[in-house]
Amino acid sequence: MSTEDGSETDTGTESADADDDGDRPLSEIGVGDGRDKHIHLVTESGKEIDHDDVFIRHTETEYLVCEDHEFPASETTRYRKENIGRVKITQHHSNCFITTATAGEGPTLDSLRGFRADVMRPSPTGRTLLRVYDATSPPIAATLDRHPEAVPTRLVRGLVDRCGSLADRRRAATGRGQRATLSLVLIGLYVVGVCLGALAHGWLRARERWVS
Structure with a gap:
């Protein structure tokens, strides 16, 4: 579901098979290092968004943000890169x-x-x-x-x-x-x-x- 800040939250209606990362391409599930981070995003409209203590994955077109390192669909927020003007990602412990x-x-x-x-x-x-x-x-x-x-x-x-x-x-x-x-x-x-x-x-x- 799209929101006014350019993010999309998965509804969790996909089948169980679709949630199995082993069966999904990297272009869909994204890549990440498995460490919690802080992410600060600024949308093209100027809205600032912060997520603290979250895990992040990248795809070619999106940032995937979730508090759960397994990225369950219903808890994952997806930001279209085309809607983001600036992003800063830092390790939480820093x-x-x-x-x-x-x-x-x-x-x-x-x-x-x-x-x-x-x-x-x-x-x-x-x-x-x-x-x-x-x-x-x-x-x-x-x-x-x-x-x-x-x-x-x-x-x-x-x-x-x-x-x-x-x-x-x-x-x-x-x-x-x-x-x-x-x-x-x-x-x-x-x-x-x-x-x-x-x-x-x-x-x-x-x-x-x-x-x-």
Whole structure:
């Protein structure tokens, strides 16, 4: 079924045989590397679309996007390439640099990834903050990762863990007012966390130079 953004969602009415990738040509099922990603698309009409934590396949004419790596027909969204003006695909794990460096892979990282996808990416302000974060945080994360037990790193880790808990509370909240309030608090803490990480990075780098 076609939509106004140029995508098509399979209805799942195909026969079971048609869902067997082994019997379908690559031109139909597409190719992918089997790793979850984030995809940002801009349609020819200017509409921006984000999918986070999804699997992607390419055909000659389409992008296939699905949360299930097996791409069941009823859960797969297909974007005609002719309707897409720009597309950016990134590995999911490449985004939350400071969180990964301080808290590692796990529930906290998953919670904050969800907040990025649900709240920050859909808004222009959120996307601007994420672009700044993605541009500045890799060296910060690298320094924190070298000093996991240093006091500055532990302070950043504590804030990251707190943000993960708040993201879980926001997701579980049923009232719009509560969700909005928690979203604003989290965005504020997001900025504070980057600033705290930058200060920790500067202090630890100065200590490294002094020791060497």
